[in-house]
Amino acid sequence: MIGYIRGEKQGQWDRGVIVDVNGVGYEIQMPSSSLAKLPPSGNELTIFTHLVWKDDTLSLYGFETIEARDMFRLLLGVSGVGPRLALNILSMLSAEELLQILAREEKKRLRAIQGIGEKTAARLCIDLKEKAKAILTKRQWDMESSPHIEQPGKGDLWDDALSALTHLGYGSSETKAALAMAFASAGESASLEDLVKKALQGLAKSRTKQA
Template sequence: MIGRLRGIILEKQPPEVLIEVNGMGYEVAMPMTCFYELPDNGQETIIFTHFVVREDAQLLYGFNHKQERALFRELIKVNGVGPKLALAILSGMSAIEFVQAVEQGEIKTLVKLPGVGNKTAERLIVEMKDRLKRLGGDILSLNQHPNTPMMPLYGDTNAIESEAISALIALGYKPQEASKMISKLIRPDVDSETLIKEALKAAL
């Protein structure tokens, strides 16, 4: 089990990051809410990971805090929620926002997330309420930094738009839907991470 990585960021391709640890490169998928907080390429970072082994793949999911990983692990226990959907949920809203949505029974907010219909939203609220109690107040104690400076990725507008659309598709949005979301927000002075963040926020 790979539970923690400490290494140098080589590449950032939302929602994945490539981290070099002792000469080995690990590809790690992260919720966008965690991805935003990563330092620049070439900088050292520490992330907590969840390792998934399937017949056709071995996947690593990464988080900045143990509490976020704990929430992810509880999410994938919910009937109908796999790692990909859990990643999309925690990309569309922070861990704290998700906890608040569950505690307040905000089905309308949850169904705006890709892959979450009414039945899944209802299951999330019913099943996660008890699981969140077991996690205690750890999630709410997270020191979130929503305005953490992001690495500027200014450049070719078409490349930035394509990268943002690809990230949304990876998070579960349909290609046409992702393209429409980004086309409303694209502008010359925007970087890809900001574009993704704005699109996810607008979706809610």
């Protein structure tokens, strides 16, 4: 497996870029949104890659970040989603946006992407909803572990919800995990009441499983 490629940009076409590594030119297909951000030829690039071997043909797909590359791999695990469609999805949505959409099951936004119909949108949500929530929750935990990183876009709402749950007798660790899941599910536009309600539902399910 080729994890990443670092080399000099030699050229670019509508679906990808050519990178020279020690005299070998690698053709790497990329999301159109990423291609638009690449520097001119002659500059050094570092691209995180995924290798696909199909019908005796090797194809390299590249991404700006590890997160986008990992999202591409998740998409490939869904029935009916091939490399081209996965690349098209990530051309329209960032990895973070896609995770939020999947966690909230926003099928309408998925159907707005060329190549995704009702069945594929439903399949994406069914297969990836819980995985998306898990990734978002882990990121929340990572942010919680660093005292120098603030909760993005949450502010007082996060603090108020956390305080309400704590006063109900729930421990800090389980409360933060449940609240992170509530934010992923309801979105930042949700009210305090909605967030607390969803977090309580998550806490109840968690305790039921442990019983």
